[in-house]
Amino acid sequence: xxxxxxxxxxxxxxxxxxxxxxxxxxxxxxxxxxxxxxxxxxxxxxxxxxxxxxxxxxxxxxxxxxxxxxxxxxxxxxxxxxxxxxxxxxxxxxxxxxxxxxxxxxxxxxxxxxxxxxxxxxxxxxxxxxxxxxxxxxxxxxxxxxxxxxxxxxxxxxxxxxxxxxxxxxxxxxxxxxxxxxxxxxxxxxxxxxxxxxxxxxxxxxxxxxxxxxxxxxxxxxxxxxxxxxxxxxxxxxxxxxxxxxxxxxxxxxxxxxxxxxxxxxxxxxxxxxxxxxxxxxxxxxxxxxxxxxxxxxxxxxxxxxxxxxxxxxxxxxxxxxxxxxxxxxxxxxxxxxxxxxxxxxxxxxxxxxxxxxxxxxxxxxxxxxxxxxxxxxxxxxxxxxxxxxxxxxxxxxxxxxxxxxxxxxxxxxxxxxxxxxxxxxxxxxxx
Amino acid sequence: xxxxxxxxxxxxxxxxxxxxxxxxxxxxxxxxxxxxxxxxxxxxxxxxxxxxxxxxxxxxxxxxxxxxxxxxxxxxxxxxxxxxxxxxxxxxxxxxxxxxxxxxxxxxxxxxxxxxxxxxxxxxxxxxxxxxxxxxxxxxxxxxxxxxxxxxxxxxxxxxxxxxxxxxxxxxxxxxxxxxxxxxxxxxxxxxxxxxxxxxxxxxxxxxxxxxxxxxxxxxxxxxxxxxxxxxxxxxxxxxxxxxxxxxxxxxxxxxxxxxxxxxxxxxxxxxxxxxxxxxxxxxxxxxxxxxxxxxxxxxxxxxxxxxxxxxxxxxxxxxxxxxxxxxxxxxxxxxxxxxxxxxxxxxxxxxxxxxxxxxxxxxxxxxxxxxxxxxxxxxxxxxxxxxxxxxxxxxxxxxxxxxxxxxxxxxxxxxxxxxxxxxxxxxxxxx
Numbered sequence: 001x002x003x004x005x006x007x008x009x010x011x012x013x014x015x016x017x018x019x020x021x022x023x024x025x026x027x028x029x030x031x032x033x034x035x036x037x038x039x040x041x042x043x044x045x046x047x048x049x050x051x052x053x054x055x056x057x058x059x060x061x062x063x064x065x066x067x068x069x070x071x072x073x074x075x076x077x078x079x080x081x082x083x084x085x086x087x088x089x090x091x092x093x094x095x096x097x098x099x100x101x102x103x104x105x106x107x108x109x110x111x112x113x114x115x116x117x118x119x120x121x122x123x124x125x126x127x128x129x130x131x132x133x134x135x136x137x138x139x140x141x142x143x144x145x146x147x148x149x150x151x152x153x154x155x156x157x158x159x160x161x162x163x164x165x166x167x168x169x170x171x172x173x174x175x176x177x178x179x180x181x182x183x184x185x186x187x188x189x190x191x192x193x194x195x196x197x198x199x200x201x202x203x204x205x206x207x208x209x210x211x212x213x214x215x216x217x218x219x220x221x222x223x224x225x226x227x228x229x230x231x232x233x234x235x236x237x238x239x240x241x242x243x244x245x246x247x248x249x250x251x252x253x254x255x256x257x258x259x260x261x262x263x264x265x266x267x268x269x270x271x272x273x274x275x276x277x278x279x280x281x282x283x284x285x286x287x288x289x290x291x292x293x294x295x296x297x298x299x300x301x302x303x304x305x306x307x308x309x310x311x312x313x314x315x316x317x318x319x320x321x322x323x324x325x326x327x328x329x330x331x332x333x334x335x336x337x338x339x340x341x342x343x344x345x346x347x348x349x350x351x352x353x354x355x356x357x358x359x360x361x362x363x364x365x366x367x368x369x370x371x372x373x374x375x376x377x378x379x380x381x382x383x384x385x386x387x388x389x390x391x392x393x394x395x396x397x398x399x400x401x402x403x404x405x406x407x408x409x410x411x412x413x414x415x416x417x418x419x420x421x422x423x424x425x426x427x428x429x430x431x432x
Numbered sequence: 433x434x435x436x437x438x439x440x441x442x443x444x445x446x447x448x449x450x451x452x453x454x455x456x457x458x459x460x461x462x463x464x465x466x467x468x469x470x471x472x473x474x475x476x477x478x479x480x481x482x483x484x485x486x487x488x489x490x491x492x493x494x495x496x497x498x499x500x501x502x503x504x505x506x507x508x509x510x511x512x513x514x515x516x517x518x519x520x521x522x523x524x525x526x527x528x529x530x531x532x533x534x535x536x537x538x539x540x541x542x543x544x545x546x547x548x549x550x551x552x553x554x555x556x557x558x559x560x561x562x563x564x565x566x567x568x569x570x571x572x573x574x575x576x577x578x579x580x581x582x583x584x585x586x587x588x589x590x591x592x593x594x595x596x597x598x599x600x601x602x603x604x605x606x607x608x609x610x611x612x613x614x615x616x617x618x619x620x621x622x623x624x625x626x627x628x629x630x631x632x633x634x635x636x637x638x639x640x641x642x643x644x645x646x647x648x649x650x651x652x653x654x655x656x657x658x659x660x661x662x663x664x665x666x667x668x669x670x671x672x673x674x675x676x677x678x679x680x681x682x683x684x685x686x687x688x689x690x691x692x693x694x695x696x697x698x699x700x701x702x703x704x705x706x707x708x709x710x711x712x713x714x715x716x717x718x719x720x721x722x723x724x725x726x727x728x729x730x731x732x733x734x735x736x737x738x739x740x741x742x743x744x745x746x747x748x749x750x751x752x753x754x755x756x757x758x759x760x761x762x763x764x765x766x767x768x769x770x771x772x773x774x775x776x777x778x779x780x781x782x783x784x785x786x787x788x789x790x791x792x793x794x795x796x797x798x799x800x801x802x803x804x805x806x807x808x809x810x811x812x813x814x815x816x817x818x819x820x821x822x823x824x825x826x827x828x829x830x831x832x833x834x835x836x837x838x839x840x841x842x843x844x845x846x847x848x849x850x851x852x853x854x855x856x857x858x859x860x861x862x863x864x
Contacts, residue, residue, distance in 0.1 A: 027586075028584060031586055032584060035763050037759070139730065140730060141581025141730075144577070145573050150573065151751045152464060152467075219466060280709065280712055294456050294741065294744040295744035295745075300731070301730070301733075302727065302728065302731060309726065312585055312724060332467055
């Protein structure tokens with residue numbers, strides 16, 4: 001029996017993840033070949049800096065200064081893009097690869113969030129796979145879990161902890177009772193946060209991933225612009241403390257659902273009750289919950305980033321391609337995806353955590369509670385804590401189930417008064 | 433454009449799960465067709481009793497008294513077997529379907545544990561898929577998660593809570609401080625345990641599932657006979673109580689690993705430290721942990737049984753088949769699976785929980801501790817509880833890391849003495 005021909009990879013990007021893919025294909029070569037039915041070999045690579053030390057031998061691979069040239073090479077059957085960036089070289093390479101009718105594998109959530117549908121369309125026209133398991137939740141096979149594992153279900157909701165940097169920061173703030181800025185600085189020092197952490201801490205990275213998950217889960221067109229996004233910079237150690245007193249932990253959660261024909265997509269720090277699986281997700285881990293009408297609640301947890309987990313997801317895609325797996329990138333042809341209007345965040349109906357800091361003078365609590373009453377929001381529990389360093393009083397409340405518009409109106413009325421010493425903070429509560 | 437022809441199903445078995453598959457294909461018909469690229473329709477069915485009320489309209493399906501006849505029907509492209517039983521009609525149908533070169537989908541872990549390799553071989557020869565997502569952990573896509581999602585990894589270990597009945601019983605014993613027999617009787621009344629619960633509570637059902645998972649995880653031949661199996665009937669409320677005092681919960685865990693070229697497979701009540709994801713798995717849920725050399729620890733949790741979750745897994749397999757997905761049942765051709773000798777359970781090296789009940793007389797504790805010392809097993813913690821109803825004293829110990837043979841020798845020495853009032857109980861500890 002002739003051994004089947006190998007799947008030959010053109011690899012663009014040799015940062016942590018790119019080097020990880022090379023290391024994985026070296027370390028697990030025999031095992032990958034057994035599972036894929038053929039060998040998977042890198043034949044050509046491209047990166048910005050050829051000389052950089054990466055701990056891998058690049059001499060055995062052909063080199064291209066211009067990543068786009070990988071797509072055209074005769075010794076490349078499939079391109080892996082680990083360059084990053086929504087546009088620029090990554091997008092040029094994606095287009096060139098699909099135009100050359102070769103499979104394309106990427107970990108680039110920003111590019112998919114912005115150009116995923118156009119690329120999926122190009123992949124369909126070329127009849128080649130476009131795969132991106134590594135783009136969401138790192139090593140956790142959640143794209144496959146939703147696209148295939150839960151495929152028989154109408155999903156009511158998909159949500160999860162999609163950014164390991166934010167989860168690392170929030171859980172360290174919780175365990176060590178430290179402030180946001182202090183933990184962020186330490187996370188940067190330890191390599192858990194980027195030098196420019198904007199995409200992570202402002203929730204943009206999680207929003208990219210959520211937009212991809214929502215499309216897969218609900219059969220809708222990717223709508224990154226429709227994700228209402230709020231980061232974690234406003235969360236204080238006091239919030240975490242009071243949430244704990246009330247039986248909750250604070251996590252940055254990306255959440256999507258279809259409600260009344262509209263697509264709700266939101267990235268927000270949320271309160272999660274102890275006992276909910278997401279409340280136990282610690283440090284840089286990621287986790288995703290999908291709720292289906294037959295399967296019930298599925299929960300996936302694992303490492304959301306880093307060399308090994310991301311390389312694991314990239315090579316899982318390559319094994320699928322080597323096995324001949326194909327099918328549309330977003331589970332159905334792009335033409336079949338529904339264009340769904342975004343939901344109005346004000347239409348949400350849920351319990352909320354509200355935190356205000358106010359001046360320490362008589363009647364302030366009456367002002368706050370009157371603002372809530374006038375907006376029709378009732379209070380389930382309230383904690384008032386004495387004067388802090390800034391001379392302010394910290395008031396944390398959990399509302400009964402209320403409409404988003406009503407809560408916003410109450411916060412607006414509070415802010416219009418004279419007693420607040422800082423902008424009020426609202427966090428939704430996720431129920432068990 | 434012509435719409436593609438539907439995938440026509442012959443469905444054998446119309447119990448809870450079979451009826452669930454019919455209901456799912458009715459309820460989610462349009463969505464399943466969008467994701468599968470074609471409609472999936474039941475054309476013929478077979479069950480023991482045609483007249484039984486199932487809440488579904490069978491009049492639209494052809495009927496076969498003999499399930500085997502489904503395989504030969506011209507209007508059946510694919511057979512789904514939900515009859516159950518390791519041999520008998522299920523096996524006859526599997527063989528007939530594969531001989532007819534049609535895809536075969538089953539939830540039958542007993543049949544796979546005993547005949548999975550022969551069936552996989554027949555499927556390979558016929559070049560048709562043999563799929564069984566529903567056979568392990570119900571609705572959780574763990575077969576897919578390991579076969580495909582974690583495919584790039586050498587797995588060090590796979591383990592999990594694979595039997596919902598046992599987990600339901602153990603967690604109720606824990607929360608309500610009740611005895612095993614009492615909770616079992618109540619579970620039977622409520623439908624969480626079968627009238628004959630032997631397969632569940634003795635660990636056999638979990639062992640079937642573990643043997644399948646181990647083969648997929650390690651690329652080894654299925655070896656059900658090699659699973660060392662112990663059920664939960666010996667676990668007492670006192671064990672659960674003392675484990676909690678020491679920071680553990682008790683769960684029935686199926687665990688498999690490759691150690692020194694040998695395959696360790698074990699189903700055993702285990703102590704799990706609080707903080708380990710398996711410790712939080714409550715009631716009838718199932719969960720699986722897979723540890724890969726690149727991805728690290730993956731954790732999957734969901735409903736392990738019941739109409740909806742099992743139907744979800746069966747139809748996920750059908751969608752894969754409708755999409756043209758194929759590939760070997762156990763991730764690689766049967767000929768490539770390694771025949772690995774079973775590990776000697778005595779070679780395990782781990783901490784253990786030991787519980788003995790002894791007569792209430794001076795010197796008994798010295799006897800017990802001498803037996804451990806003589807076997808070279810040292811004690812990390814010990815709890816002795818006063819005289820119980822039977823006049824015995826309850827002693828619970830956690831050992832330091834020790835070899836299985838040494839622990840067994842100590843238990844043997846204790847049992848040979850005159851002070852034990854019941855057989856000693858050993859449970860391994862799973863580390864965080």
